[in-house]
Amino acid sequence: MDTIKETKITPADKVLNLEKYIFVELDEQKEKARNEGVDLIDLGIGNPDRPTPKPIIKAAIKSMKDSKSHGYPDFKGKADFQATIKEWMKKRYNVELGSDFTAQAVNGGKEGIAQISLAFTNPGDLNIVPDPYYPVLSRGTWVASGEVYHLPLSEENDFLPDLDSIPKEIAQKAKLLIINYPNNPTGAVAPREFLEKAVNFCIENNILLLSDLAYGEVCYENYRPLSIFSIKGAEDVALEVHTCSKTFNMAGWRVGFVIGKKEFVDVVSAIKINFDYGTSTIMQDAAIAAMKMPHKYIKVTMDEYEQRRNYMVKALQELGWNVKKSNATMYLWLKVPSGRTSKEFCKMVMDKTGVVFTPGVAFGKMSDNYFRVSIVQKEKRLKEAIERLKKANIRYED
Template identity: 40%
Template sequence: MADRIKHLPPYLFAAIDKMKQEAIRQGKDIINLGVGDPDLPTPAPIIHRLQKAAEDPRNHQYPSYEGMLPFRKAVSNWYKRRFNVTLDPESEVLTLIGSKEGIGHFPLAFINPGDVALMTSPGYPVYHAGTLFAGGKSYFIPLKAERGFLPDLASIPTEVAKAAKILFINSPNNPTAATADRGFFSAVVEFAKRYNIIVAHDAAYSEMFYDGKRPPSFLEVEGAKEVGVEFHSLSKTYNMTGWRIGFVVGNREVLAGLGKIKSNLDSGVFQAVQEAGIAALEMEDSVVETIRKIYQERRDTLIPGLQKLGFKVTPPPASFYVWIPTPAGIASADFTALLLSKTAIVTTPGKGFGDAGEGYIRMTLTVGTERLEEALDRMEKSGIRG
């Protein structure tokens, strides 16, 4: 094994899936609140567009590396409609095989061995993994409850900031569900300009919001396009996790760097899937609003139930994740194991998202309200309390 493999931590969700499969083999009725994989079906118009496009022989050959121009135009139109952000589809939009792929490849374009990438703890594990693959060093900015789980840029030592090449940020945040405002993004732009850092904003959950409070795009803020890019995915918004299509938008020079990596490592997204992506991006927002209402109903079922059991948890403003403090004195991995053994509920230990995630577990809203009620009932009957 290469050293980069030896030093790579086990991928969190693969480990959780292994635990789940073992419990299933034992005959347990699993309630899976571990991985954020929507249980709702992909909207029918998207499926129908794929079916038609798959029958077209022109889509059976290699796609373009940067993605079909019609798809990139659909992305730019969606950004204009959703965020009032203007993008050049030819140079400021790049198609991805899901945002995970783009994020994982991103450090290869900009990190030399020994360079620093800034990222949050807790945070999506791929930021760190991609940095390790590029030979870089990860500097973790702890997310704390007293700051609303937003990173404190002022806490980063000057020498670390000067050595940094990339700053990964994520709003709405996975796993905490914290949502940044324009003021925070403006501070990020100022920080990036001061230290000549590329900002990589992961906005995969921007459309999963509640109570009508839409999170802003990083690119809405003045100067953002000068310093960074924004990753997006169709996976969560349109229940397309298995379809593997996403995009990244913003600074054209940064996109050109990532594009050079991708042209050497992959051959693009199947054009029929890109056609389906166009159908998704052109859908009326009422379709996504229906999905949001389902998740909000689930949120409003789970949160009061957890509070009744003594857990100090607040309703997430966005995403479909609930960030829950563990009972006093119980480590996150131990509490995850306890829930699995006593209630057959799969959750995610906060420590798996980074050291600063210790003391929390993450639950998802990707099961129906009846199963959430069943989970709460199992916890109560098992004597599990916050």
């Protein structure tokens, strides 16, 4: 046959229009280096390296053996999951959630953010997201065929978005404002005044505020992040996303929850129900055990991160970087030495030393002059990474 038929089997525009996921490209580079026998020290990923605490594993095994876990799960989250979330919010964030609040169990915070974006965004709608951003914060909108207005985060403004800089017509059109504090990738934290400003901005402009609290427990030196629901008025405009991934070293388990007023959470449930049958009962039981276990299990992980952070901040300062100690997250956000893009710099570092960093551009087009260092390796490996940088004479120069 010499006639070429045009095929209808093409990806949807929402797929074709998606920007390339830079993490896929980075994974390919790492795979290639490993296949060539390079001993990579991967400080690029945000994957907790410590094990899930034993009480959680025990609860999961018990649940797995119980035939009640073998059928389809309770879609929103079973009664004891819902009750434990309310206890947890009171215990950890001093927030009393009333009977008009509910949670939707999700298979990780990433899914929760994507579902919220899908549930509230019509094609052509506009959502506001800071840059740099954890990818799904913008991608959720793009998958929903919406548009994103990116707000720059600058060092001068402590990596908090300047809400006053948002043009009036953007504020009037926007449906969602997404914030993430403690912040990935900058490590920044949000003071109460900023959260109040964000809530008031959303009230004034009739915008839904999505607060991504993935790092709500990854904090040091008596610093405690705030839940958005500790801010007056937030209950009428906000949803908050929580995950077990970082708090309990459960990134591979895939469990978290979205909380907020029932009328908002029900919208998320209405979209999610078309995609799956809900979060496995075994994972819900594991999350219940996690939220109920003594705080000492969380503290050992955070103490270790704190020690690693102290080491890395000092070592990187000695290499010329003006890096400040952040009181939260497992990330350091550093300037790329001038003359290179973030991708070029990180590729050069990997080729010369086997140390992997994430280029800032992976977190947004406005962030190409930064890179992220993730402290999810034992201190011994961090020390080796620093030795390799020194040996290759990689340091910060203007």
